[in-house]
Amino acid sequence: MLVSYKWLQSYVDLEGITPEELANQLTKSGIEVDGIERPSERLKNFVVGHVLEKEKHPNADKLNRCLVHIGEEEPVQIICGAPNVAAGQKVVVAKPGARLPGNVKIKRSKIRGEVSNGMICSLQELGLETKVVPKDFADGIYVLPEESVPGTDALPLLGLDDAVLDLDLTANRADCMSMIGVAYEVGAIFNRRVKLPEIKEKSSEERAADYIHVKVDNPQDNPLYTAKIIKNVKIGPSPLWLQTRLMASGIRPHNNVVDITNYILHEYGQPLHAFDYDRFGSKEIVVRRAKEGEKLTTLDEVERTLSEEHLVITNGIEPVALAGVMGGLDSEVQSDTKTVLLESAYFNGTVIRKASRDLGLRSESSSRFERGIDPQRVREAAERAADLIAELAGGEVLEGTVEADALTANPVKIEFALGNLNDRLGTELSIGDVEQIMDRLQFSYEIEGERITATVPSRRWDLHIPEDMYEEIARLYGYDNIPKTLPKGVALGGLSPYQRKRRMVRDCLEGAGLMQSVTYSLTSADQYAQFARRKTEPIQLANPMSEAHAVLRLSLVPHLLDAVSYNLARNNKQVFLYEIGSVFYSQGNDRLPEEREHLAGAMTGLYVDHPWQGKKDPVDFYTVKGILDALFDKLSIAQSIRYEKGEGDGLHPGQTANILLDGQVVGFIGKIAPEMEKRYDVKNVFVFELDLSKLLSWETTPLLYRPIPKFPSISRDIALIVDREVPAGDLKRTIQKAGGKLLKEVDVFDVYEGKNVSEGKKSIAFTLEYYDPERTLTDDQVVAVHEDILSAVKEAFGAELRK
Template identity: 60%
Template sequence: MFVSYKWLQDYVDLSGINATELADKITKSGIEVEGVEKKSEGLKGVVIGHVIEREQHPNADKLNKCQVDIGAENPVQIICGAPNVDKGQKVAVATVGAVLPGNFKIKKAKLRGEESHGMICSLQELGFESKLVSKDYATGIFVFPDDVEVGKDALEELGLSDEVLELGLTPNRSDALSMLGVAYEVGAILGREVKWPVVEKEESTEKATDYISVKVEAKEDNPVYIAKIIKDVKIGPSPLWMQTRLMSAGIRPHNNVVDITNYILLEYGQPLHAFDYDRFGSKEIVVRRAKDAEKIVTLDEAERTLTPAHLVITNGSEPVAIAGVMGGADSEVKNDTTNIILESAYFAGTVVRKASKDHGLRSEASARFEKGVDPARVREAGERAAQLIARYAGGTVLQGTAEVDELTMEPAVISITLEKINKLLGTDMTVTEVESIFNRLKFGVDLDNETFTITVPTRRGDITIEADLVEEAARLYGYDNIPTTLPIGAAIPGHLTDYQMKRRKARRTLEGAGLYQAVTYSLTSEEKASQFALEARESIGLAMPISEERSQLRLSIVPQLLEVVKYNNARQLDSLALYEIGSVFFKTEDQELPEEKEHIAGAITGLWESHPWQGEKKPVDFFVAKGVIEALFDTLGLADQISYRQAQINDMHPGRTAEVLLNGDVIGFIGQVHPTVQKDLDIKETYIFELSLKALAEAEVAPIAYETIPRYPSTTRDIALVVDQATKAGDIQNIIGEAGGKLLKEVTIFDLYEGERMEEGKKSIAYSLKYYDPERTLTDEDITKAHEKVLEAVKEKAGAELRG
């Protein structure tokens, strides 16, 4: 809904508040103002000029040389190419130095040898959209009415000095689809009165009922239909002020009668329609449902096929309009129209929407009927339109109306207590404050002690229950004034538990490492149910399985991930990295429901990195998978509590599999799928892991500790130790760490040798040891003393010898 700031001033006093401030207040009260557009932003120097003389340009067939009075001491010469420019016209002139939209500056020019001091403008050149410009001026300059003053600011006369507020209305606020509706809203916000247009009836002695009768067959769809007859109208342009208001609201001007019906639609929110009485085809109006396959040619010259789901206005035999959507071409008001039927009616929103949707006709009228118009304004809107047609089209309004009125819509009456309003809002408003809010909204208020009985006017059809009244009280009281409170309770809504937070961290870490989340079935076959299970427990079978492949609840997630790998490999997606956080299920003896635990599992295959341009390829191996879960442990703050040990697990590679331990307890495994299993599944070398999320999430995490950056240098010593083939590198690393004492800060493995020069049954493992003291520079004596302890320890506890 586009709202003209100056037009709004006709209905409510806006003194002391500009358009931007008003927009802010409307937004804070619950209706979002999406923008405020100042039409003349950046424009200047455009005045009304009078074309005194026009003659053909001596050197150009399509140019005219005009002498134009712009209110200055002397007329100016302007070269104009518009086909409709002529002597005697009053036009918009951009003078030398003027600025037009797009920062286009007008300068003195010479066109084909003739000087031009300015530009005669079209509406498009002044910033109006082409679709909003009247057809009379769509391809040429705009011509003002004769009564405008030469030299006056043309932008002011064209309404471009106005500001337009764009309201983003929700479907329930159909009351604000009119200027009067917005005026009620603004009046409530500012605490000011709303001024209605004064409707003065000027009717002839002839009666409308002598010319037309109304019959409604579908009374549920059309409980009110009012027709007025206006004779001897003269079709012409509507007043300039009306045209500019319509264009500001996004409606194209046509002629005085059509423009007045559109003007009332914007002013009252009540759609109207004018029929040419002499082309109507009869002296009766019949409103009914359309017959099957009945046809009508609408105003857009399209022939439309109707169904009994559509409501039509007929002349007793032929449809002349689709009710609430669009009129027919045969009864359209044209330039030679002299007598009109003015329709003002209330149509049910459902039947209008059906026709609008079926025919793809979305109009300003249909939008209002769909959302709901105020039944109390139907009659008054018709009278106001008749008054304006008589004034600006010279028509004679016949006495009375031809009508059917069986509408029994009553205002909603709702009771609510002050206590309930304050309890729901968390406020401490007084009776006086609440009463003032409802009075400002122009609701009927009956106060009994602290109980309000509110009579809601029919214009606010969105208010039907107590909660609606509470919302009205809240928004007029001011959302900014409602106190902020924190929820109290053992479980605060919206707060993640520690477990949920760690699950989220785990998901983000794995996705950050390059793994995609998979969601697989919790149901599997009996054969796969216990495969790769962390706990040797009995699986649970379904009482009524849909198939044998989905007959058991899973004990492990890995088999389902391997199925995903198989599915993708079969479709030539060879490089894949997946993870899933999901539940596994264990049978219990004393409970009917299974025990449910959450696990994290992953499967990685193919290339981990590929840089063809550099000729680099890195296939997935054990250490890639191990690096992924180590990143997870580091994120959860458990890196220091994790250890690994070689393991033999069914269906896993015997030399590339390890158990994962948390503080000495097994919580999962990592390794390569056994080659025979890979062959059975027809997949390539694949590495998997599965961990207990419950164990990871419930583990105690040491508080974060910070150490100063060492100011003193460190010293590194490398040693290569010869040990038995069966000796584990990790065991030796632990021995070194314990023996090195507080000066030994890091121990890393950097080489393994098992070549032909090594004694049979032996291997060489090389370690890098870093020593430093944060408080001082270590001497060779300090380092040698600590290092000798390390060498003695590995010799005594692991039988290791320094490699010569």
């Protein structure tokens, strides 16, 4: 529901209340405001212009050269391409220095050799959506009323100096689907009275009953139907104030009569429909269920096939409107309409919802009937609309209203006790406090001792039981004012250390660019054990939904590969997924399975894609390893993690590693094997899977900080020749052990095989950093430790320094 701040001021005094404060208080009281739109914030320097002359541009067929008076001493020349620009028009002019939506700045410029001192604007160029722009001006500039004064600010004329609040209404607050309903809500929040529109008395010698008769076949579908006749109307454009209010509400203006029905729809929340009386086809309105297969062409020019469950308005012979949803094309108000038949009715919301859903036709009217309207406003809304038609279209309202009335709308009375109210809310409200809130709500009430009987107005059909009133009082009292307490014996909630670490895992992986995936725990019999490092007998369901979901999984990777394949097939070439989920190990037929929480991931595509820098780095083994290293560092277990060469079913034998935590295997990382790539129709996919329950349960030492070094460190590089099968990790650990306390860092920076290295050998180069926090190291001290390291690696691996 879009609510114009300036329009709302017509019904309730908003002095001293900014749109932002209004939005804040509405949200606090239970009606969420999604946003505030201020069109004028991005529009400056727009004035009314008077087109004095118009002639064709000498160098362009589709441009015009216009002389425009904009309130300055001399008129200015503006080049305009709009097809409807003409001399004598009052238009909106963007002067040089103005900015259009999108931060487009208007400058004095030359267009095809002719100077243009600004721009004549369409409504779309001012930021309005095409769907709300009147059709006459949808493809050109907007023409202002003749009385507009050149040089004055154009934005207030178009209502663009307004603030529009976007209300996100829940299904029970249908009363706020109208300006008057919102006014009552605002009045209750700020304790201000509501001013209802004034309806003038009208008199006519002719009676509406002489022109029309109303018959309703089933009063349960349509308890109340009213019809009024307005003669001698003159169809034309609505006044600008009416058009701007409709456009602010997201409604396109059409003509004065149709615009008035839409205006009342938003003012009262009461849907109306205007028929062309002369095109209606008879003097009788019959409301009935449609016949099976009956046809009706609605206002959107679509022929619709109806069923016996749909309610229609007929002229006694054929349908002329789909009740509560949309009118028929044949009887619509047109430019030559002279007599208007005005409908205002109360329809059964269930019947309207059925028709709207069946036909895929949802309208502003149907949405209100579906949620519920105020039965007491049906007649009042019709009188208000007839009054406006008489005022704005010059019509003559005939005496009386023709009705079919079977409506019984007894007021709802809710009785509750003050003690129960305070018990439910945890408050200490007095009778005086409740009285004050009732007065703000404008509910009538009676009080006997500490018992209150509230009479709910018909506009608030959502209130029926004492709990409804408790909530109503609570939100007006202020949820922030209700004391905060905890039930006795209940401790404060919080995350366990395990849960905190799980969130750290999610944050780390998502920060690295992976997206969380959630897949089924059930899989097929031939897929359940793929990539599983620990295999047990399959755990089968007794009555599976399908063969594809018959067995509990032992690994998360297969379903992640399904997701990768699905994305690649739809041209999403960069796929980075992770999942945290359970795997299930059988413990025998008479025992429940063991459930373990695992973390798995699958990545393929370009991890770095910066075409303007010439960088395109595809995912590889070390990309995934780097992400896991960052995760282990985040969990403070990096020092206990080790990688070693591994292999497994479905994994590439040369690009797979086991991941060990303190010597115990907790997972793997690797590229999927070619046969698996073919099976899943993927290429170059790297996966990992970890026993998350082990990782997160690992006890870590508290994080210790060291002071910034006071003494310089010394770096040494060594290249060692070893057998090709010797893992670099084993060498690194031996170096660290032999280096003792002085050796602080050991990093591999090169691995080489080839020229000058013997067959079956390889060269591994390390950077070693030595440091003593108590003193400056000498070369002799470093050389001594360096020699110990060389001796250790020679003894353990036969390593020799590369010459």
